[in-house]
Amino acid sequence: MELTDQQIQRYSRQIILQDVGGKGQIKLNKAKVLLIGAGGLGSPAALYLAAAGIGTIGLVDGDVVDLSNLQRQILHSTATIGQPKVESGRKTLSAINPDIAINTYHQLVDADNILPLVSQYDIVLDGSDNFATRFLVNDACFFAKKTLISASMFRFEGQLTTIKPHEGYPCYRCLYPEPPPAGLVPNCQEAGVLGVLAGTMGILQASEAIKEILGIGETIANKLLIYDALEMKFRKVGRPKDSACPLCGPNPKIKDLSSDYTVTCTI
């Protein structure tokens, strides 16, 4: 694979970076990244991944664009209200970079469809809005041995980590063994979120994805980043592998995707 003159021009500002170069750009062009959710986190992440020339971007989302999404979901616009988010997203991404392939899946992920889906990609970004999906995505990526960049947010606070147990790092269940029971925490509508926080966290996800593809810099796979927008503080805490982890530990209880992933929408 060689870069065309147009590609060299389009990506020139990152090709001149010593850690990227022409070889790095070809890696990005060959990379396949799947975004679970084309919402608050998926929007900014997809925009930068498309602009950077990630060759294949998959968008999975079962929703349609709603007016209340536009405060933070910048893939979409007033003109695409009512359209499937994945279609709205495809238009925006193609306009930025017609050079890349965009696969859309207008559906929710579930235990039956997720493994064949993630298997077609190199890296998965979790931008889903509920715990059930987050545990499902973690477990599916574990079985498919795919690197997962996970971000989440609540009001003014965000969390970010990279999950790659296939390289010896901890999984999401090593960090949080179980989801909270429904009703214990405010639901999606009640919680609220600062729109720009979605931008910060989604872009950090895109940055970590690009680093993983290029194999540069330091991975955040053994840390959890916590961002507090009000205090303007980024903190990192340790994230060790749990020898009692029910998924990636030496005596796993979870051996396939048959567990119950049907916890209702809670944050």
Add this chain to the structure above:
Amino acid sequence: MIKVRIPTPLRPLTKGQGEVEAKAGSVLEMIETLNQAHPGIKDRLCDETGELRRFVNIYVNEEDIRFLNGKETFLKDGDEVSIVPAIAGG
């Protein structure tokens, strides 16, 4: 004194404060002290049997207490404790 960092979801219990102070020699003692000053916080951190909830992590100086001594983890003056619950918004 121990500095305790309160996450956004629990701030309604601390009148919006993101950081509070507590005098405690262990994490268990810290939870009890916090609960006296901010009633209800213990229920958010521990289940009915008193065990730490499995979707809330407590870090002492950036180390997860599940990998130290759990609730019995010692605290000393100047330690910084962070309470970090799982969040799922996207």
